[in-house]
Amino acid sequence: MDLHDLLVSRIRDVPDWPKAGVVFKDISPLLADHDAFTALVDAFAGQCGEARVDKVAGIEARGFILAAPVAYRAGAGFVPVRKQGKLPRATFAESYDLEYGSATLEVHQDAFAPGDRVLVIDDVLATGGTVAATVELVRRSGADVVGVSVLMELGFLGAAAKLAGRYPDLPIRSFLTI
Numbered sequence: 476m477d478l479h480d481l482l483v484s485r486i487r488d489v490p491d492w493p494k495a496g497v498v499f500k501d502i503s504p505l506l507a508d509h510d511a512f513t514a515l516v517d518a519f520a521g522q523c524g525e526a527r528v529d530k531v532a533g534i535e536a537r538g539f540i541l542a543a544p545v546a547y548r549a550g551a552g553f554v555p556v557r558k559q560g561k562l563p564r565a566t567f568a569e570s571y572d573l574e575y576g577s578a579t580l581e582v583h584q585d586a587f588a589p590g591d592r593v594l595v596i597d598d599v600l601a602t603g604g605t606v607a608a609t610v611e612l613v614r615r616s617g618a619d620v621v622g623v624s625v626l627m628e629l630g631f632l633g634a635a636a637k638l639a640g641r642y643p644d645l646p647i648r649s650f651l652t653i
């Protein structure tokens with residue numbers, strides 16, 4: 476089975492969760508399958524190519540699970556981008572809307588050094604609000620986002636085109652468009 480089919484086979488739809496009308500993409504079976512999980516982590520790390528990455532930023536909570544092993548594999552540090560109120564030191568904060576609500580993300584002000592090359596990783600690109608907030612947080616630190624990589628994009632929400640308009644020089648990659 477190729478990577479695409481393997482990943483698709485390990486993601487399940489949960490209708491009407493967390494609220495009516497949303498089809499939730501549950502990656503639990505993928506994470507529980509050693510072959511699928513390691514193939515995905517290796518593929519994320521492979522997207523860096525020869526380019527140097529200093530930090531991999533993972534977005535709470537499912538982004539943490541994917542980004543931390545990618546950081547290890549890519550020889551980079553890991554930075555958690557957290558939901559509001561979880562980080563103990565001074566933070567930058569950005570509020571955003573998502574498919575089923577709104578939220579605020581934070582990052583420690585000293586998490587990135589100016590000029591750090593940062594790869595942002597998450598599981599799902601839906602409306603794009605989460606990714607846009609994260610790009611803003613990294614930039615406020617004086618660091619450079621060199622790419623955004625997600626496992627899957629919910630194509631019907633059109634986030635990739637919106638983000639490409641807002642960040643024309645930023646590569647935004649997904650393994651699956653659903």
Ligand SMILES: O=P(O)(O)OC[C@H]1O[C@H](OP(=O)(O)OP(=O)(O)O)[C@H](O)[C@@H]1O
Pocket residue numbers: 534535536537538572573574575578597598599600601602603604605606634
């Ligand atoms: O593109 P958007 O519309 O912004 O949505 C995408 C975000 O939504 C989900 O996270 P969620 O906030 O549900 O958090 P979780 O990982 O803690 O479940 C998902 O993991 C992405 O981070």
Ligand SMILES: Nc1ncnc2[nH]cnc12
Pocket residue numbers: 497498499500501573574575599601602629
């Ligand atoms: N439909 C969905 N499934 C899983 N995560 C999501 N984040 C935003 N929309 C989502």
